[in-house]
Amino acid sequence: MLNDVTFGQYYPAKSFVHNMDPRAKLVLVIAYIVAIFLASNFYALAAVTLFLVIAVIFSRVPFGRVLRSVKMILFVIIFTAILNLFFYSAGEDAHMIWGGWGALSLSWESVINTIFLAMRLFLLVMGTSILTLTTTPVALTDGIESLLTPLKWIKFPVHELALIMSIALRFIPILIDETNRIIAAQKARGANFEKGGLISRAKAMIPVLIPLLVSAFRRAEDLGDAMDARCYSGAKGRTKYKKLTFTWRDLIGLLLVAGLITGIVFLNSGFGDKFAILIHFFPQ
Numbered sequence: 001m002l003n004d005v006t007f008g009q010y011y012p013a014k015s016f017v018h019n020m021d022p023r024a025k026l027v028l029v030i031a032y033i034v035a036i037f038l039a040s041n042f043y044a045l046a047a048v049t050l051f052l053v054i055a056v057i058f059s060r061v062p063f064g065r066v067l068r069s070v071k072m073i074l075f076v077i078i079f080t081a082i083l084n085l086f087f088y089s090a091g092e093d094a095h096m097i098w099g100g101w102g103a104l105s106l107s108w109e110s111v112i113n114t115i116f117l118a119m120r121l122f123l124l125v126m127g128t129s130i131l132t133l134t135t136t137p138v139a140l141t142d143g144i145e146s147l148l149t150p151l152k153w154i155k156f157p158v159h160e161l162a163l164i165m166s167i168a169l170r171f172i173p174i175l176i177d178e179t180n181r182i183i184a185a186q187k188a189r190g191a192n193f194e195k196g197g198l199i200s201r202a203k204a205m206i207p208v209l210i211p212l213l214v215s216a217f218r219r220a221e222d223l224g225d226a227m228d229a230r231c232y233s234g235a236k237g238r239t240k241y242k243k244l245t246f247t248w249r250d251l252i253g254l255l256l257v258a259g260l261i262t263g264i265v266f267l268n269s270g271f272g273d274k275f276a277i278l279i280h281f282f283p284q
Contacts, residue, residue, distance in 0.1 A: 009173050011133040016249060017059035018134045022143030024250035025131055031257040032127050035264055036120055044267040045119055051260050052127055059134050069129035070122055077121050084114045132169065141166035146244055167223070171216070178215050182208050 017025070032051070039045045056066055070077070132140070145162035152158050186207055194201075 009132065010136050011061050011065060013060045013134075015058060015060035015134070017055065017130070019247075019249060020134075020253060021244055021246050021250045022135050022139040023146050023244060024246065024253055025135055026140075026143050026147060028253050028257050029128055029131050031261060033124065035257070035261050036123055036127070038261065038264050038268070039120075040268045042116065042119075044264045045116070045123070047260060047263050047267060048123055049119075051256070052123060052130075054256075055127070055130055059130055061130065061133050065133065066126050066129055070125050073121070073125055077118055080121070081114045081118050084110065084117055137166045137169040140169065142242075142244055171219070174219070175212065175216060179208065179212055182211050182215075 032048075035048055035051075036045075039048055056063055135143075141162045144165060145158055148156070148158040148161070191204060191207065
């Protein structure tokens, strides 16, 4: 039932992206997100899409695996798109499709803006999922801790924060498997999770949530006992088994994302906003 959830699940492979430094990948993802929100027209979004396709190819992760990450927020994307479609205010010069009723209206500008917003969300989720698919939780933790090292000067618990994030990522696939087992056990006892309305389905999930919470707290307690048994005391006095180093792969990745942002700035200034395409179809 939850097998399509890809966030937090590592896909083992030998690829260009897998061998990159986790710190470089974190910087690349941040720059990629900035590039998405810098894009103000479809030409710039096409450049971001091309960058994403190249990243997927070099990561050797199946494109379908990356695409499945969108299923987690598909309802959010659809709900946001519907709201934006009918409540977007395009101004007095809008090319109306339906005059509307009250605050509701439909124009070509709202349609274009809805498509643009949906593409942004798709690219955002797919791009960030590549980070977790190509980086182990341990490497991701080390990268976050290394990037946040300057915060140690103000006594910020960088190591503890990175550890919490690492444990959270590790628990995602474990809790997904636990949920699938509980659902299979409930179905074997006659439970039905697919029939009825929204309220009845929500009620049917109660026998799943209660044992799942009990299992999660039990695992957390066992993990705490294991850390105490190994005399874990935080970052003080701890060393790294594997030190992170920048390589030529990281330099190429940083140069590519810098070129992406530069290209988006050029496309934004050269082709205008996303509504410029309407001029060719709807005379003023």
